[in-house]
Amino acid sequence: MARIFGELEHSPVGSVWVNRKELAAAGVHRPTMNGISGTAAEGADSIVISGGYEDDLDLGEEIIYTGTGGYDTASRKQISDQTFSNTNNAGLVTSQLQGLPVRVIRGAGGDPGFSPTSGYRYDGLYSVVDHWSEIGKSGFRVCRYRLVALTDPAIFHAQPFTKDAVPIGETNPRRISAITTRVVRSTKVSEYVKKIHEYRCQICGIEIMIPNGKLAEGAHIRALGKPHNGPDSIDNVLCLCPNHHSAFDLGGIWVSDDLSVFDFNGIKIGTISTNPKHNLDNQHFAYHRSLWGNE
Ligand SMILES: [Zn+2]
Helix, strand or coil: CCCEECCCCCCCCCCEECCHHHHHHCCCCCCCCCCEEEECCCEEEEEEECCCCCCCEECCCEEEEECCCCEECCCCEECCCCCCCCHHHHHHHHHHHHCCCEEEEEECCCCCCCCCCCCEEEEEEEEEEEEEEEECCCCCEEEEEEEEECCCCHHHHCCCEECCCCCCCCCCHHHHHCCCCCCCCCCHHHHHHHHHCCCCCCCCCCCEEECCEEECEEEECCCCCCCCCCCCCHHHEEEECHHHHHHHHCCCEEECCCCEEEECCCCEEEECCCECCECCCHHHHHHHHHHCCCC
């Protein structure tokens, strides 16, 4: 059966089910055990958050969600590392990269401030906006995702979709822009860093000309905002081309203390170019490496 993304007509926000079997039968979240419904190839269409993972953090409109795997259901303990090669975990990454909406179902047992007192409840569509890995409370590595409630879920209400159907395109392009998630905000600090490097990528050296100047991005090594809480200071910012910025943010590349650049297989692909006016703090590179298991 084709995986259906978006809100299902028969199950609007607030719909409730007694148990996982009924929830699965409704097609809102099909697996009866797993918290993530999805595969690497297709993306994830739904998740359940119900307090199973000690590292989950439910803030209502924002959820820091833990991946699957390495969990012993008998002892209810994490007993080994989680990886993004697990197809369910990779499914949520695909959802981030493709801007797919994820149905969020809360179960009793989750954060009491946001969870139903019994059974399972559909709470609307969320986007995956970030993923990384870290050492969890158990001492084992866990996969982590930040999901935020879609501010305009109306675009999916009327038209749940499957990925195997032939795309018919979109007559209203504004709808398409609503599901792209990559926004690069410039700050005074990142503008300063870009000027120092004359808008050349510090990894590949490319200089991209556009009609009004040059195109480069200020890449925060340790990301701003929760839960990374990196500073907006020049020692935490690189001047990168959009390709290398994306690759860096998504774990495709990492940087060692001597400023060598490695791909995710550990093969050296270059060296960060430096400038005396731009000191970098190695602690931020160490933090970035820790997110992708390279530390
Ligand atoms: Zn580059």
